[in-house]
Amino acid sequence: MEALIVGAERAFAERGFHGASIGYICQCAGRTTGAFYSNYDSKLKLFLDVFRRHSDRTADYIDERIAEMDTGRDLAPQLAGTFAEIFNGEHLDARWVFIHLEFRLMALRDCDAASALVEHEKRFSRRIGTMLDALFDRAGHQPALRGTEMAALLGAMTRGIKLDRGIYAVGGVDDPLSTDQVAMALEGLFRSVA
Incomplete structure (x- = not known):
């Protein structure tokens, strides 16, 4: 979960909330979209x-x-x-x-x-x-x-x-x-x- 938070911080700073897709957040975090959905139900x-x-x-x-x-x-x-x-x-x-x-x-x-x-x-x-x-x-x-x-x-x-x-x-x-x-x-x- 920590990696998702760190990756999301980078993604949100670069692209904003709406511009940072879940896929891009996961890419920044080095995690799969499955990791996102196993921890969160919304961006x-x-x-x-x-x-x-x-x-x-x-x-x-x-x-x-x-x-x-x-x-x-x-x-x-x-x-x-x-x-x-x-x-x-x-x-x-x-x-x-x-x-x-x-x-x-x-x-x-x-x-x-x-x-x-x-x-x-x-x-x-x-x-x-x-x-x-x-x-x-x-x-x-x-x-x-x-x-x-x-x-x-x-x-x-x-x-x-x-x-x-x-x-x-x-x-x-x-x-x-x-x-x-x-x-x-x-x-x-x-x-x-x-």
């Missing part, structure tokens, strides 16, 4: 697994970083640094700009995809929100926003920044926001809510 379910796998890796990274944070120090720059790395790092490379955008466009046109995306994002925001709430509890802070609200806001910011950066890169234009500027803005956000 959407495989797409969701690809999406979940990536989100889980990102959430695991955030969890590790939050666990290392020193609650005796100012949390705002520590959190800003972690999330700025996500905005700029390998967690959301150019391939993921396409996959995220593809899913969002599908969701605007397809009720099943919309329901699946909403459930996925709620799950992800709850997971990140729980981490943030626990961190603020350990530090003795009562933030103005709940963790899930902060997570939803950070998710929207991440998607927007990565989409813009992808467009600038294709257009050969320098990104108007440096990593340091993004970190500074995030530090202000975390300081204001905490």
